[in-house]
Amino acid sequence: MICDDVKRVAYFFLDGKLGENKQNDFKTHVSICPDCEQRVSIHRRLRLFICKRLSRDSAPQRLRQRLARSFRGLTSET
Amino acid sequence: MKTAVATDHEQGWDFEKAAMPYVDSLYNTAYRMTRNSEDAEDLVQETYLKAYKYYDKFEEGTNFKAWLFKIMKNTFINNYRKKKLTPHKIDFSEIEESYERVIQKNAPDLIKDPESEIFQDMMDADVKRALDSLPHDYKMVVLLADIEGFSYKEIAEILDCPVGTVMSRLYRGRKMLERTLLEYARKYGYIRGGAEPAKMRSRKDETKGRKKKDPETGEETDVEPEADEEAILFADDEDVELEIEEEEEPEQFEIE
Ligand SMILES: [Zn+2]
Numbered sequence: 001m002i003c004d005d006v007k008r009v010a011y012f013f014l015d016g017k018l019g020e021n022k023q024n025d026f027k028t029h030v031s032i033c034p035d036c037e038q039r040v041s042i043h044r045r046l047r048l049f050i051c052k053r054l055s056r057d058s059a060p061q062r063l064r065q066r067l068a069r070s071f072r073g074l075t076s077e078t
Numbered sequence: 079m080k081t082a083v084a085t086d087h088e089q090g091w092d093f094e095k096a097a098m099p100y101v102d103s104l105y106n107t108a109y110r111m112t113r114n115s116e117d118a119e120d121l122v123q124e125t126y127l128k129a130y131k132y133y134d135k136f137e138e139g140t141n142f143k144a145w146l147f148k149i150m151k152n153t154f155i156n157n158y159r160k161k162k163l164t165p166h167k168i169d170f171s172e173i174e175e176s177y178e179r180v181i182q183k184n185a186p187d188l189i190k191d192p193e194s195e196i197f198q199d200m201m202d203a204d205v206k207r208a209l210d211s212l213p214h215d216y217k218m219v220v221l222l223a224d225i226e227g228f229s230y231k232e233i234a235e236i237l238d239c240p241v242g243t244v245m246s247r248l249y250r251g252r253k254m255l256e257r258t259l260l261e262y263a264r265k266y267g268y269i270r271g272g273a274e275p276a277k278m279r280s281r282k283d284e285t286k287g288r289k290k291k292d293p294e295t296g297e298e299t300d301v302e303p304e305a306d307e308e309a310i311l312f313a314d315d316e317d318v319e320l321e322i323e324e325e326e327e328p329e330q331f332e333i334e
Contacts, residue, residue, distance in 0.1 A: 011249055012249075038189055042185065043256075045188070046196060047252075049197060049205075050205065050220075050224060051224055052195070053205040053206075054221075057102075057105065058106075059104075059122065060105075063101070066119070067122075070127060071094040071130075074130055
């Protein structure tokens, strides 16, 4: 694996989606290439940041009540 | 795999009890899809009513959450996307280039303080704005993968597209999102520079090799951009062919 390959598959590595061989190649390269090690850390930090910051907007209470009313209507029909 | 849900179903399942735990997930995704709370609420309501109605079509033992998301996606397309949007023409090579510039220029800053959050002072609203700036298809895969935690295969089922397309969109969607965030970080002074303002220029702007000259009239016409949106990354490179694990992927990753 060369640096360009690492760039292309870094996201999939972080998703745990590389096959065993690819994953080992990836790890080997990253362990000897400081540039790629940095790159993978940056991807990982950005991913954590994005997941945390885009965490859910909760459904408004109004919607929950509306759904509850619908469900009551549906179950009383049957 | 028999789940508790499947067993309950056989015994006259309490739909409300099973479905309501997903209301926050569905609403959050609906809100990012419609960008409007009223539309999002209507979309979730309609999704639940359809799910209730078609519940006998749900395959027991499969992922109920993914099934709800698929209904929501289809409902969204029917209600809001009747008019087919013109495809976004995005120059990904430009995005990649500017991404590389900013990473190279700022790498040390971007990895220092690994214990703290990368752009601590950035506002949530900016992060959401960055996500909302992505073309719909790319936004969807990022939401489904990184916020809702669906596997590639589940996303492919929800969106009715091949796994390769999911991966391709995920790669590009994440890269666009990260690039936009890096650009904000530069603008607000969290990093020094390197990311020029986003130029989501269309391919039309690229003149070299993109024009076709009619030999008779001398008239120049734009060459149709190749339909690369659905292209599967890596397909042209056997050496880097991915071995995708079809089974449940481990959540953890590690680098020695
Ligand atoms: Zn390298």
